[in-house]
Structure formats: C-alpha cells, structure tokens
Amino acid sequence: MQEVYDFIKKCGTYYLATDDGGQPRVRPFGTIDIFDGALYIQTGRSKEVSRQIHEDPKIEICCFDGNDWLRLSCEAHADDRIEAQEHMLDGYPHLRKMYTPGDGNTEVFRLSGCKAVFASFTAPPRTVEF
Numbered sequence: 001m002q003e004v005y006d007f008i009k010k011c012g013t014y015y016l017a018t019d020d021g022g023q024p025r026v027r028p029f030g031t032i033d034i035f036d037g038a039l040y041i042q043t044g045r046s047k048e049v050s051r052q053i054h055e056d057p058k059i060e061i062c063c064f065d066g067n068d069w070l071r072l073s074c075e076a077h078a079d080d081r082i083e084a085q086e087h088m089l090d091g092y093p094h095l096r097k098m099y100t101p102g103d104g105n106t107e108v109f110r111l112s113g114c115k116a117v118f119a120s121f122t123a124p125p126r127t128v129e130f
Helices: 002-011 048-055 082-091 093-097
Strands: 014-020 023-029 033-035 038-044 058-064 068-079 106-120 126-129
Touching (some): 033 082, 038 068, 048 068
Antiparallel strands (some): 014 023, 033 038
C-alpha cells in the first residue's frame, strides 16, 4: 500500500474513473492519504463523482510519472468520521478554503479490495494487492 501511495503522491494528479449508469466518467483528482491502515481519497458530497461512487463503489485510478504508470482498481466507501476528514485536509491545507471537516460536504472514501498494476514500456507489469 505504501508503494502505491508514494507513486500516486509523486504523480500529483491522477485520473479517477467511475460509472454513471453505464457511461464511464473520468476526471483529474489530486488527493490521496493513508489513514487507519487504508488508502483514502477526498471529494465534495455535492459533486457528481460522489453520487456515482455511492451508486457504484467500483472505481479505477490511473496515473503516469513520465516513465511508468499505475492502474489501481478498487472499491471506495464513504467514511463519515471527522478524524478521517481532518487527516486528509491536514495533508492538503489549500483545500480548507473549500472544505471543513464535518461541514456536510467534505467526503472521504476508504479504498478496499485494491489491485494495483505498475506498468511501463520497458518492463513487464507488476501487480500488488491489498
């Protein structure tokens, strides 16, 4: 899990894919955290991505560091604990202009059933599951 976190953090921006009633939706994201022994992402409860994840928790994350890429398949489940929201926002203080723990809009998702595939053009894919 730490290796996946470090790679995503290094990339800065990753692309999150959800399903919207049979239509794939992909958008750039930038939050990643390790809290309580799991990977977490963050968004606003008022956003379409939140609704899509609640309706179908299966998501994929993809990012590229210029040489290698990562594809992470997992399920995302909302964690309403204030502590989880606080921990996430501590790592991204610039988001506190838009989000406050417990404000009813800040939402963090715990990632589970993770399968990460590291790939490049010069080496065979390597899979990590957690």
